[in-house]
Amino acid sequence: MKNAHTSLSRRNLLSLSGLAVGAWVIDRTGIAASTPSAPTAPVFVAKVASYDLDLVAQFEHMFDELGGIGHLVRGKTVAMKLNMTGASGRGRRVGISAGQTSWVHPNVVGALVAVFGKLGAKRIRLLESTTRRKQDAPLEDAMLQDGWDVNAIKNAAPRVELEDTNGLGQGRQYSILQVKTQRPYIYPAFGLNHSYEDCDFFVSVAKMKNHEELGVTLSMKNLFGITPELGYGGLDPVPHGASRWTRERVFHYGQVRPPAGMPQEIDFKSNRYEGWRMPRLLTDICGARPIDLAIIDGIETIIGGESTGIPGARPGKPSLLVVGRNCVCTDAVAMATMGYNPRAGRHEPPFRVNKDPHSHPSEQMIPPEESQQYADNTMLMGEAAGIGTGDLSRIDVRGVSIKDAVYDFEAHRKSQG
């Protein structure tokens, strides 16, 4: 299997500085270190101590400071893709709600619904693809699993709908959304639940957290959850040797092709290493379903992994909300507030990742016994694709300065052992 780093020995890789390796990656992939032409947009950073504060007023203020969004949502259908990782609702630490760790918090969701309602949205749709196998399972039930007051959220605006997008949901067929970036990396298009097409204003409501394989989970990574497992073979027999998890075997590892009727990979012989594939694939997804507004909930979170099941992952309280109109810019600023360099290369934190060899196929561990692996920087991929810039010098950061906002995730992780 061909891999991006097979032409260098491990020792060579380790001896290179992160930036050098990052530069090498960029050279190898034909991406410039900075793409001056990539669009930019302001990003607002706020320190918010608690979910019990007036988040409605907080979001109204942030949106105003970004120039206002009322004209974009008035009379429109607003869809919010919520980050509810593994949304069976069961990923929990003892005594702590998922909203305090790996999920967006229900108070954030409720406040956003209220604000969009006040701004005149005609319809507000809450979306997430749960890992459940039932086509018609209500998303509401997944929310109840974390104790959400679903009725309160539904009553926060005149018309609020919920849909589990892991399958067809209320649609009759999958919407094929073409990747509209300059050059798709992995997929030219995706088959998605109708909800991602049937909306006028699309919001990625993400959690600020790390990710075992990708370094960070932010607004772009949140969109991985819009891919419908049931549409991509979730009920099909699992080929021998392939991952039992649909998204892993189709997307992470590319072990199998998508089912007939779904868009196929541009080159099924391309690199199968997930650290290479996923940042590109996420960029493609963001190119197919552009994000109109990125919201990153970092008031409370899990640090050291994307879910509570990752060894070493611990709860933390960065007390941050980051909001922006451009997902790459917003994620870059959010990364900076996490204490990371948003232009970091594949062997710098957080993209120097520590993967559990027992939960990954051997071909995803290169060399096989090495738990230290890499991921490419999704923001740089997005930048190269022309979605937005990840260059902080080109981003207008409003609200609290990055310097004053920083909550050092790596330091927190190390201090927690």
Added chain:
Amino acid sequence: MARFGQQPYAGLNCRVKVQIAPALALLSCLGSLSNGLCNGSPDGWVPARWDGGPLEVVRREKDKAVSENASIREAIARWYDPATLDLIEGTPINCLLVTFSAGANPTVETEHRRLVKDYARKARERGIAVMGIVYPGADPQVVATAADEAKLDGLVLDGGFPAGGGFAEKLGAALRSRNSPAVVIPIAREAASARTAKASLLAVEGVMPNASDLADRGIRAGPSSEPWIDSNIWLVRSFRLGTAWRPIWIDQQPHSSSQADYARCVADSAVAGGRWIVALNDDLRTKLFRKDPDALATWRSVGGYLKFAEDHAEWRGFAPYGNLGIILDTASQNPEHSNEYLNLVARRQVPYRVIERSQLSLVSLASFQAILAVDLAPPSEPEREMLQVFAQKGGLVMAGPSWGDPPRDNDYAEVPLGKGRVVVYKDNPPDPEVVAKDMLDLLEPEVMGLSAFNVPSVLTYASTSDSGKRALIQLVNYAMSPFNSKITVRFNGSFKTACLFTPENAPLNLEARAIANGRTEVAIPKLAVWGALLLE
């Protein structure tokens, strides 16, 4: 209800290791407990492990399990000071298990038993039954004579007695030869072989109930993983193979002094109708001996939880609820797997009833909608035919690969059969964890009957009475802290009232909301340790 946009929004918020010594063979010879006991019927005994005295110190020294702490040693050694009986006042505890014989130096044993005889007399004067704990190494004749002289109500065998030694039989015979009414109760180390015992009181070793995060154990878990819960609910439940209730004692020693942990020990054993053999860890014992206020508060809390359990003894008569039947082969060659199905399906909040393999019939299957038959490996022809008929009528059968045509790659294959279907697993035996998790996909909510939301560190146990007109859903919180966010419960059937009973507070009436498919939904605002939701 919380509102957005008008005010700041606040308020949206192991599996059990069971290992029975050869002493188990004794269970069958115990038969019904004697009615000639002076301190109430064993059915009503609320037991406490009250080990102590000089022999206990010696025994622990021998086992290298004695503390170096002088205060602890003193508390153990002097535990049979009559003043410790004052602790029992005001609690439902009415049966003390006292250290009696451990095969130690005869001088120590004799002196210790003299002490126990005096203590037991004082206990009896207070209406408390006393049982002697006997450890391996004891002489059955000597123990029987001493127990009779001390007028003990019974003897509890704790530990691994040598296989084939016939200790319990010899002890029973020696007691009978003296016309002693004392009963002999071995603490089973392993549940499977004890289940079919005809004894009317069983004791089994359990685990300390608690919840922990897999990640903290260095185990990588998926994003939908839940905290790991060690519980005895399934274990108690698994002993109820017939319709009648019988006392099951759970023996486990807490390694904590926290009030919540002790409360949980009581609740965890009690919800399915068992009783925890109340046991003190050394820290709590020592503090109680010193009359430490915090320790006394913890002890009062234990008494409160025990009282709650005994005040609602009626609930033990409720029949276990479940539209899923789990066929249990009590003669299985693989009892650990059988136990794990019972444990982990319960862990996934799927209510079930146990069908003993020997009792399998078309009649016994008639009240179920789904059957887990992986313990039939392989099913006999008559068993297969019964299950086929069950499926053809619309039921779901989940079977192991010996059913035939297992899949090559997937965990299971789903095959239509008549109006129903058969799910055939690939692995033999199927992984209990996988099977339990699959239940959530394979069973419709209405088939599960009970749907509980927001219960990651909570376990539920459902039972009914009056032909389903009354339903009782009990919940135990295994987290260290009270559960302060809303738990939503949906249950099959239309109920007009819902009342939450807890040990801490007066009964709380809750709204019973009728929802689709003839179900009832109730929201429980918070849960400290133990809640019982009664639907009528």
